Amino acid sequence: MKNKLNQLKPFALSALVTSLLAGCSLTSSPNKSEEVHSVFNEPAQPQQSSELVVPDSVNADLMMPASSSIDVAALEDRFNVSANNVPVKPFLQGLVTDSPYSVAFHPNVDANISLDLKDVTIQEVVDLLSSLYPLDIQFRGKVIQVYPATIKTETIAINYLMLKRFGMTSTNINSGGIVNQNEQSGGLGNGNNRNNFQQGGFGNQGSSLGGNNMMGMSQGNGSNIQTSSESDFWTELEDTLKMIMRSTDESDAKVVVSPQSGLITVRGLTSDIQAVKDFIKRSEQNLSRQVILEAKIVEVALNDDYQQGINWTNVLANSGSTNITFNTSAGTFGNDLSATLGGLTSLSFANADFSGVVNLLQTQGNVQVLSSPRVTATNNQKAVIKVGEDEYFVTDVSNTTVTGTATSTTPEINLEPFFSGIALDVTPQISEQGEVILHVHPSVTEIDEQQKVVTLNEEQYILPLAQSNIRESDTVIKAKSGEIVVIGGLMQTMTTNGESRVPYLGAIPVLGNLFKTKQDTQRKKELVILLKPTVVGTGTWQEQMKRSADILKRWYGDQ
Numbered sequence: 001m002k003n004k005l006n007q008l009k010p011f012a013l014s015a016l017v018t019s020l021l022a023g024c025s026l027t028s029s030p031n032k033s034e035e036v037h038s039v040f041n042e043p044a045q046p047q048q049s050s051e052l053v054v055p056d057s058v059n060a061d062l063m064m065p066a067s068s069s070i071d072v073a074a075l076e077d078r079f080n081v082s083a084n085n086v087p088v089k090p091f092l093q094g095l096v097t098d099s100p101y102s103v104a105f106h107p108n109v110d111a112n113i114s115l116d117l118k119d120v121t122i123q124e125v126v127d128l129l130s131s132l133y134p135l136d137i138q139f140r141g142k143v144i145q146v147y148p149a150t151i152k153t154e155t156i157a158i159n160y161l162m163l164k165r166f167g168m169t170s171t172n173i174n175s176g177g178i179v180n181q182n183e184q185s186g187g188l189g190n191g192n193n194r195n196n197f198q199q200g201g202f203g204n205q206g207s208s209l210g211g212n213n214m215m216g217m218s219q220g221n222g223s224n225i226q227t228s229s230e231s232d233f234w235t236e237l238e239d240t241l242k243m244i245m246r247s248t249d250e251s252d253a254k255v256v257v258s259p260q261s262g263l264i265t266v267r268g269l270t271s272d273i274q275a276v277k278d279f280i281k282r283s284e285q286n287l288s289r290q291v292i293l294e295a296k297i298v299e300v301a302l303n304d305d306y307q308q309g310i311n312w313t314n315v316l317a318n319s320g321s322t323n324i325t326f327n328t329s330a331g332t333f334g335n336d337l338s339a340t341l342g343g344l345t346s347l348s349f350a351n352a353d354f355s356g357v358v359n360l361l362q363t364q365g366n367v368q369v370l371s372s373p374r375v376t377a378t379n380n381q382k383a384v385i386k387v388g389e390d391e392y393f394v395t396d397v398s399n400t401t402v403t404g405t406a407t408s409t410t411p412e413i414n415l416e417p418f419f420s421g422i423a424l425d426v427t428p429q430i431s432e433q434g435e436v437i438l439h440v441h442p443s444v445t446e447i448d449e450q451q452k453v454v455t456l457n458e459e460q461y462i463l464p465l466a467q468s469n470i471r472e473s474d475t476v477i478k479a480k481s482g483e484i485v486v487i488g489g490l491m492q493t494m495t496t497n498g499e500s501r502v503p504y505l506g507a508i509p510v511l512g513n514l515f516k517t518k519q520d521t522q523r524k525k526e527l528v529i530l531l532k533p534t535v536v537g538t539g540t541w542q543e544q545m546k547r548s549a550d551i552l553k554r555w556y557g558d559q
Contacts, residue, residue: 081117081125088113088135092146095122103144110148111135136270151253153267158237158280160287162259165231167382169425169441171474172224225474227439229382229427234259237283241266244275289379289430290536291481296354297373297422297442300526301366307524310364310488357484357530370444371422376536379430388421391447393466399456411456418466420447428533434481436533442487443472444527471527481535490527495520 077099083091088111092103099122111133117125126144130137134149238257245253245268253268255276266276300310361367377383396414425441446469454461471490479485501507502515 078119081115083115085112085114101142106147108148109146154273156264167229169227245272291428292376292534293426294374294532296530297371298528299368302524303365306364377428382427385424390417390419392417394463418447434535437478439476441474442529445470485531487529492525494523
């Protein structure tokens with residue numbers, strides 16, 4: 001016993017020393033960059049526990065041949081079937097012989113069938129009988145239940161928002177005359193987005209919530225492009241389902257749609273109800289498609305060699321060292337003049353990112369990124385991005401004269417908001433192959449204040465009016481998922497007034513003009529819109545998370 005106590009003393013002493021050292025250790029604050037890396041690396045690199053020991057019996061079951069683990073091999077057996085005007089009862093009874101299935105018949109089942117099939121399964125034969133003959137055949141476990149085709153009622157759930165969406169996009173070019181437009185947009189969906197090019201005229205723009213109301217007056221030459229969209233899913237669905245149910249001869253076939261609960265109740269034949277289910281399933285698949293729309297709106301201050309616009313031929317020539325493929329399927333080169341000058345309406349780059357295209361544009365001039373909007377939109381639903389501010393300007397002035405003991409005139413001034421900033425209006429249509437057709441309406445609006453002197457009843461008023469500088473485009477393009485579509489050709493000329501003079505002498509009235517030098521410098525800028533649609537698939541969001549993780553790694557490094 002004494003020897004055992006002597007043996008335990010070294011262990012007790014070492015444990016005491018270890019506990020003292022642990023109590024004196026310092027705790028360091030966690031590194032934020034390490035926390036960021038751990039958050040993004042945790043899903044991709046899950047922690048592995050200790051080595052898992054699998055029992056031999058489990059390994060034996062896992063390694064067994066697949067054929068021996070299937071106890072319903074008869075279900076997958078294929079055979080040839082031939083019947084000519086045979087009653088359905090003996091036919092199905094013979095079909096399930098030596099199979100794991102049983103069959104039960106309703107007393108009113110009475111039909112003769114004719115089939116000549118090769119290499120089919122029991123499931124395929126039953127489905128074919130249900131579609132060709134007035135029979136309602138259902139699988140309940142391993143029992144095949146056969147009913148005559150009669151009217152029945154079934155309720156189907158569908159997931160969709162209960163709303164109506166209205167949208168309108170308009171681009172007007174007016175030369176001379178008077179333009180008076182008042183536009184209101186709102187409701188449950190997207191509102192209207194209207195931009196006006198006006199020259200030598202007077203414009204009136206307004207927007208408010210609640211319904212759609214548009215009225216206008218125009219005089220003079222110009223052009224106008226209007227694009228409207230309307231989405232009333234539940235009304236369209238009800239009308240379509242009623243058309244499908246009209247195929248039945250029964251007068252009590254009905255469709256009841258409840259948007260509030262998201263339920264559809266159908267009363268009709270089994271074949272009609274199945275057609276309704278197929279239509280709803282296909283509709284949900286199409287409506288659930290989503291696309292991530294990334295955009296970059298850049299402004300290129302053109303070099304002296306490219307004052308006629310960006311020379312896309314040189315841009316594409318410089319892309320030889322990058323992993324970029326040029327594709328003209330998204331747009332056309334316009335006419336011979338635009339091809340000669342090197343400008344075009346739209347084009348697309350495959351296997352590219354925004355940084356690569358922006359680097360190519362830097363060969364044409366100084367590139368400035370104005371905005372980088374990003375939005376996710378569903379199939380055939382309008383998405384609007386608006387970045388800027390509204391400022392009120394005078395749009396109408398009138399006088400009110402009150403006659404009494406003394407006549408007084410009061411001016412009435414009407415103020416309307418004018419938007420200044422960047423707006424992007426996009427409507428996508430997504431195909432099953434991952435191709436996207438986009439209606440795109442980007443606009444960059446700059447509003448400046450100008451003072452105008454207006455004379456009313458021999459009285460002068462100085463009014464702050466709006467002076468608009470608008471660059472916009474309205475087009476329909478087609479691109480594949482991941483391609484970058486380029487919309488260019490929106491140019492602007494900037495004039496800078498410079499003056500230099502001799503000190504003191506240049507300040508002399510009249511005579512000082514002899515000692516002054518004035519120089520006007522013009523520089524052209526071109527607006528380029530880059531659009532990248534990415535169809536949302538199984539691993540799209542994981543790829544987006546990986547991209548975010550890569551960006552954070554570039555910020556924090558590999559520490």
